[in-house]
Amino acid sequence: MLLSLLAVPLLMVSRPLPRVLCLHTGGTLGMDAEQSYEPDGVDGHVHLKPGTGGSFSPAGALRPGAMLNNLLSAVPELRAYANLRLEIPFNLDSCRVGPPEWVKLAKILHRNRDHYDAFLIVHGTDTMAYTASALSLLLAGFKKPIVMTGSQLPLSMPRSDARQNLIDSVTCATSFFAPPHTQLQEVAICFGGRLMRGNRAQKVHSSTYRAFDSINYPPLATLGVDVDWNMSYLLKVKGVYRPRFNLDTRVIRVPIIPGCDPRTAYGDLKARNVRGVVLESFGVGNMPDLPRLGWLPWLKKTVKQGIKVYLSSQCASGPLHPELYKSGKAAMDMGVEAGPQMTPEAAVIKLMLCLAYPDIPLGVPIAGEL
Numbered sequence: 001m002l003l004s005l006l007a008v009p010l011l012m013v014s015r016p017l018p019r020v021l022c023l024h025t026g027g028t029l030g031m032d033a034e035q036s037y038e039p040d041g042v043d044g045h046v047h048l049k050p051g052t053g054g055s056f057s058p059a060g061a062l063r064p065g066a067m068l069n070n071l072l073s074a075v076p077e078l079r080a081y082a083n084l085r086l087e088i089p090f091n092l093d094s095c096r097v098g099p100p101e102w103v104k105l106a107k108i109l110h111r112n113r114d115h116y117d118a119f120l121i122v123h124g125t126d127t128m129a130y131t132a133s134a135l136s137l138l139l140a141g142f143k144k145p146i147v148m149t150g151s152q153l154p155l156s157m158p159r160s161d162a163r164q165n166l167i168d169s170v171t172c173a174t175s176f177f178a179p180p181h182t183q184l185q186e187v188a189i190c191f192g193g194r195l196m197r198g199n200r201a202q203k204v205h206s207s208t209y210r211a212f213d214s215i216n217y218p219p220l221a222t223l224g225v226d227v228d229w230n231m232s233y234l235l236k237v238k239g240v241y242r243p244r245f246n247l248d249t250r251v252i253r254v255p256i257i258p259g260c261d262p263r264t265a266y267g268d269l270k271a272r273n274v275r276g277v278v279l280e281s282f283g284v285g286n287m288p289d290l291p292r293l294g295w296l297p298w299l300k301k302t303v304k305q306g307i308k309v310y311l312s313s314q315c316a317s318g319p320l321h322p323e324l325y326k327s328g329k330a331a332m333d334m335g336v337e338a339g340p341q342m343t344p345e346a347a348v349i350k351l352m353l354c355l356a357y358p359d360i361p362l363g364v365p366i367a368g369e370l
């Protein structure tokens, strides 16, 4: 009797909520709904305008306090999961986000690593997979959850997917603080009811709510009535944390097209200031083998010039075995590198990193990217 009486107040002394730093970087989620929603518009489509009703200072800058208030009044449940702090490093349509912004975000995350339990990044969907790949590689070994999300419709619009994506993301980011105490140690994208490894995910649909998929790797978790974790697929960080803040962006993707001669299409890449090529071959690593078709002579010259060439495939899934074909084998013998399949997003950024840090091997994973 006495025990049970005591138990009540003890239970009420709840543990402090996990501290989550939310970085709002722009995108559809924070866009202004009122002025941009034209349900009866001429073409019957939704038109969006950048902005966040009431979150702007008179000078036009987004105010973090107002933005957080907006977020918490639209999704009050978030308060129950986490002690949220919000920063706005930049407010950009993600088509404008690139290497300078990736490095800026990586530095903010690095500076705050010890001060928060988890990180949430709100980002436009178009280049979210690139940013996720970049952060995972720049911050290899970070060990704390970094969950990225966004939405297909602004938070303040009816039928928006923003609310659910935000709640799902915070649930995943703070998963360690509730049973079964899952330890998420990686950069992940949470979207449309799934948590995916950031450097394995791709935007696969421009308008449905399931806009992201991870074709070559199972989802880390599926969020339905329950949150089902795929425990064995979570990244287990063993190495030391080693942040890096440089990328050599002189990288291009080259798809092999039947009938296209790379000598005329791409020519002398060194003269064009290219330092790395992700070569997108056929199938398991095949390419036109006859010298007159241009690919092998062009590759030989390119590799000789000191340009790093990484072999990947035009197939979205399945393994790479360039050694199985004469042309693939010839390319490897010339010094073209290959490893297991990466998404194109992860492959170009891994190449950017390896060019800046030649000690990092291209074909060996540093953040579960292959």
Ligand SMILES: *[C@@H]1O[C@H](CO)[C@@H](O)[C@H](O)[C@H]1NC(C)=O
Binding pocket: 218, 219, 220, 221, 222, 228, 229, 230
């Ligand atoms: C876990 O991974 C398997 C593939 O190995 C997949 O079929 C399944 O849907 C995943 N489960 C969840 C809960 O995401």
